[in-house]
Amino acid sequence: MEISEVRIKLMNDPHERLLAFCSITFDVSFVIRDLKIIQGSKGAFVAMPSRKLMDRCPKCHNKNHLRASFCNQCGVRLDENRADKDDAGRARLYADIAHPINSECRELIQEEVLKAYQDEKVSAQQDGYVCRYDDFGEEDYARLSPQEAEFEETIPIEASGSESTHIRKNNQILRIDSAERAEETNQPHHSSSDVPEPDKVSSNENEPRSKGDTFGSGIV
Numbered sequence: 625m626e627i628s629e630v631r632i633k634l635m636n637d638p639h640e641r642l643l644a645f646c647s648i649t650f651d652v653s654f655v656i657r658d659l660k661i662i663q664g665s666k667g668a669f670v671a672m673p674s675r676k677l678m679d680r681c682p683k684c685h686n687k688n689h690l691r692a693s694f695c696n697q698c699g700v701r702l703d704e705n706r707a708d709k710d711d712a713g714r715a716r717l718y719a720d721i722a723h724p725i726n727s728e729c730r731e732l733i734q735e736e737v738l739k740a741y742q743d744e745k746v747s748a749q750q751d752g753y754v755c756r757y758d759d760f761g762e763e764d765y766a767r768l769s770p771q772e773a774e775f776e777e778t779i780p781i782e783a784s785g786s787e788s789t790h791i792r793k794n795n796q797i798l799r800i801d802s803a804e805r806a807e808e809t810n811q812p813h814h815s816s817s818d819v820p821e822p823d824k825v826s827s828n829e830n831e832p833r834s835k836g837d838t839f840g841s842g843i844v
């Protein structure tokens with residue numbers, strides 16, 4: 625089996641341990657993507673693609689990351705130390721999606737990938753450089769929901785006394801008379817009860833991960 629192609633996406637952040645993403649092709653036939661090149665204490669190494677382990681909330685059955693302190697759906701408090709531990713006592717939070725089953729294959733992948741990484745850093749310095757890593761661009765997907773966007777756009781632009789006001793809504797200027805306006809203000813687009821409190825529900829995402837949790841699971 626040969627590695628016929630390696631594609632690299634450089635991260636270019638000197639403060640991050642994640643140096644690059646990459647994909648590898650075997651025998652011009654099979655691609656594995658989402659490998660990571662990580663800066664370790666003894667040099668760069670390759671981490672296999674992995675997924676976050678999830679479990680179901682005992683109350684509402686929504687899936688949550690194993691380190692979530694609260695259910696993302698219903699907000700019930702969860703035991704944040706519930707994950708299995710490995711022999712070194714570290715929580716098992718990730719599982720490999722694909723990985724070599726012997727050291728020969730691991731070394732082959734690591735060698736080819738790190739060589740391609742060095743080559744990529746050189747070619748990235750040149751004019752007209754194009755990254756060939758296939759990306760879904762999912763980091764750019766985040767949008768407000770239509771309801772939230774409408775709420776954001778409903779900004780008072782003119783207040784003309786107590787009788788009426790003009791607001792901009794869906795790119796139209798609307799006049800709202802005082803009676804309607806009272807109704808409008810009494811019925812906000814969302815009440816505090818149906819807006820999740822981000823601090824509560826996503827506690828696991830904001831905490832710095834402890835050493836070894838992030839990428840170490842990819843190493844055999």
Ligand SMILES: [Zn+2]
Nearest residue numbers: 681684695698
């Ligand atoms: Zn729940």
